[in-house]
Amino acid sequence: MNGIHKDRLNEFIGKIEQLDAQLGPLPGIATAQRRQCWAQQIVSSLRRISYTDTLLMRSVNAARRDPHSGIFDPVRGALHFQRSGQLDEAVWLTFVLTHFGKHAVDEWKLAANVYGSFGVGPVWTFAQYAAAPAGFENMLAANSGRLADASISGSFSNHRKFQSKKPQAIAKTFRTYYEWQTEFGGFRDRMIATHASVGQEPQAAFDALYKSMKGVFGFGGGRLGRFDFLTMLGKLQLAPITPGSVYLDKATGPLAGARLLFFGDRDHHITGRALEPRVDALDGVLGVGKQVIEDSLCNWQKSPDVYEYFRG
Incomplete structure (x- = not known):
């Protein structure tokens, strides 16, 4: 090796x-x-x-968080948001990258297309989605043909290969995830509530967040989506958590x-x-x-x- x-x-x-x-x-x-x-x-x-x-020790180009850029990388993009003081945007982009994953060939293509409206519409940041969730669902419906064609839309990663690319399925995942992230206000508020409930020990906090995601469509029914998402939050230092x-x-x-x-x-x-x-x-x-x-x-x-x- x-x-x-x-x-x-x-x-x-x-x-x-x-x-x-x-x-x-x-x-x-x-x-x-x-x-x-x-x-x-x-x-x-x-x-x-x-x-x-x-990555935590390196500088990050702002274009990394732009799905219309040729160097879009949502892992680095989440770090850029965090360093800009935009925690909710960083956590939201971590959800996006986890849901679609990085395909072995297409890489971040599917995530970029959905997050960036297939290049002909708004970028569905946390703030943009909060302002117009119906607009996001309309965008998905308008691009249903592109989503169905993997050569255009890109593909899910191996970890997410059983997820549906139907507009209604993606819309439900985003909607239920947004409800989870904003249940107490923003993500920082969720962490405060979690610490108040189970304490600040990283493994206990991870477990509480893991259990709290049961209602997130495409994540809560199984375990890999939740596990990958929360471990990524920990690795990117967006939350003081680690799996126990x-x-x-x-x-x-x-x-x-x-x-x-x-x-x-x-x-x-x-x-x-x-x-x-x-x-x-x-x-x-x-x-x-x-x-x-x-x-x-x-x-x-x-x-x-x-x-x-x-x-x-």
Whole structure:
């Protein structure tokens, strides 16, 4: 492997070898080849987080937040909003980037098209959406044909591939998310209310926000949308939160990886809720954080014997 954290590969192989002694036999990593493969996925997951850490130390061009610009990048754009003192805009753009995701080929094309009215209308910032939610829905309806044609609109990322591009579905996601972000006023008010309810411990706050998003269409019914959104808020330092669990209930890829790890079978009958504490306990040995564990298990189970790089 090349790149950052490659020097930690042997460290993680050693820690993985300790798991059997501390947590019991793990059939999924009985071979050295599988232990190395999972260790490589852990390194890849750490790199993705390190990328965000690097962005925090760099300057950001204002064009990064403009969907009509050729250098539109909503991750950097959210940082620019935050540095401009516009927290609600930063959190809103983080929602947009999470909902559509970065496609392996199209990259941010779908997010740019919806956020930027396909280049022929307003940019649907938090303020613009608040002023004219019906206008946003009309824009979606007017572009239903473009949305249906992936060659024009772009595609969802792998994490969001089951989301619908029908105007009414996108409209419902934006509407219910906006209601969530503004329930107490702005996002800062939601954080104040969360801290008043559960305290300021980052894991407790993450959990409270995670549970509070159940009503957000396209996010609350499952767990990946909520998990990805909230972990991104934490990585971009838009909220003082961090996951204290892998949140396996209703998971797919991470749960398959956990089942493979503990039982040697991706399709084992054990539920995510029952397996979650055992997976959380892995971090006591690996010490990489819950997001890295869930991400690396998800990618490892796709190819447990031969390392492959996977994008989100």
